[in-house]
Amino acid sequence: MAAMDPRSRLEEERARTLRRLADLTDDFASVVAASRDTNADDEHDPEGATIAFERSQTDALIRQARRHLDEIDAALARVANGTYGVCEGCGQSIATARLEARPSARTCIGCAAAAAR
Known part of the structure; x- marks a missing residue:
């Protein structure tokens, strides 16, 4: 199988990262909505992670995906200017x-x- 050219590979990676970012953003919105719709004292729930923890974890994953997207965009710029x-x-x-x-x-x-x- 022939290797994919860098631009195509990066564009594919960019599309995958955008899908992941959209999914994470939806997840974050769901967690925020769930916290708004409940009176539960999730900070003292022995059954699992707190809503605040889930929100924080999802936010960290969103920031990571955005940094990755920035890196992909920078790599695409290097392809365009011949320094890739x-x-x-x-x-x-x-x-x-x-x-x-x-x-x-x-x-x-x-x-x-x-x-x-």
């Missing part, structure tokens, strides 16, 4: 395997590892 696949740290090529695993990667594995230390 070039490490922003050292200027060398980013390995194809890394770009296949993480299409929005900005750095090579070496530079990513150095930044993580």
Whole structure:
């Protein structure tokens, strides 16, 4: 099977992320509506997570999806300006395997590892 070109792969990833963001936003709205429609003291419910916890967790996932969308958009801009696949740290090529695993990667594995230390 031939590898998909970077733009197509990123556009597919972008569409998937937009769907996930829409689902999470719907989930968040449902949690907020549920908290509005109940008098339950969910903070003391021994049966499970509180509504506040669920709202916070969903909000964190929404922020994560938005950051991922920003990374995809930045990668699409790099495709457009011809710098996609070039490490922003050292200027060398980013390995194809890394770009296949993480299409929005900005750095090579070496530079990513150095930044993580």
